[in-house]
């Protein structure tokens with residue numbers, strides 16, 4: 001791997017789930033276009049946030065990257081190696097380098113296993129014998145994630161929600177991964193606990209140099225954690241940029257709407273004290289039969305005829321920082337978007353002054 005090869009390189013990534021129907025012979029009658037042609041990269045040690053409304057394909061993307069799902073099309077390269085359709089044997093060494101943290105810390109931990117057993121599980125499966133032994137390594141991991149190493153023999157039900165997610169983090173760290181895909185890692189937690197877990201993940205990312213794909217619908221959480229952010233809408237990335245550039249100078253109408261307000265029933269641009277508030281019309285269309293051209297056009301107040309026939313690719317837009325890409329026709333003639341207010345994340349009681 002050369003120094004310029006990204007850790008993860010995804011191009012044209014697509015996942016269509018077939019829909020079966022018909023009687024007496026069942027056959028494929030359509031497809032849910034969950035993910036449709038994603039292009040993005042993650043550098044070593046970098047954190048990329050993946051944000052968008054429910055159903056836009058974030059989890060599917062996470063499961064494709066970790067190869068829990070087989071892609072329908074496109075390509076996934078990990079450290080320069082094509083793993084798009086890798087079989088078990090090819091994936092084995094890679095599986096330990098790419099780990100996943102799930103949303104629900106209750107469901108993802110075996111209630112009948114002790115914490116020690118849960119965290120050492122991945123080491124056993126991969127036949128890894130750390131210097132000093134597995135138990136010592138588990139105790140070290142417990143300390144890293146802010147839990148008491150003396151709780152090695154306790155069971156998941158003896159911990160709070162936030163502590164259980166810390167156990168999930170310790171388990172993900174057991175094999176010294178290079179990339180962690182965290183799928184809504186804090187959305188099942190109490191708001192007061194969310195910041196603690198986000199801070200833990202940030203510490204892990206910084207101190208251990210682990211790259212993250214951080215999936216969340218909560219813009220405040222993503223902003224807090226990610227260096228770069230990709231915004232998804234109906235299976236596609238509509239905008240991707242460095243965090244501050246994206247939040248400070250959003251270019252795609254959907255990003256602007258997402259940042260400015262919770263979508264409501266009518267389109268309205270309100271110039272409130274120099275800040276715009278945008279309300280979107282209607283619901284997200286079905287991924288079974290998405291709009292032609294730009295998938296956002298049915299809800300976009302900037303849409304033109306061109307948007308119905310041409311699917312805009314991700315392109316650099318003049319006036320934005322390099323690497324700030326948007327999939328929209330309109331910025332060519334756009335006014336400079338107003339800055340939208342920064343969403344706030346609840347303060348971490350541990351770190352709040």
Ligand SMILES: Nc1ncnc2c1ncn2[C@@H]1O[C@H](COP(=O)(O)OP(=O)(O)OP(=O)(O)O)[C@@H](O)[C@H]1O
Nearest residue numbers: 017032034053054055056057058059060061217287
């Ligand atoms: N196994 C599956 N079979 C059929 N359709 C699926 C399957 N998994 C996901 N989908 C559909 O694919 C689309 C994208 O789902 P996905 O879970 O990736 O979205 P998401 O952005 O993570 O949303 P959420 O935050 O609600 O999980 C949705 O329409 C969903 O219903």
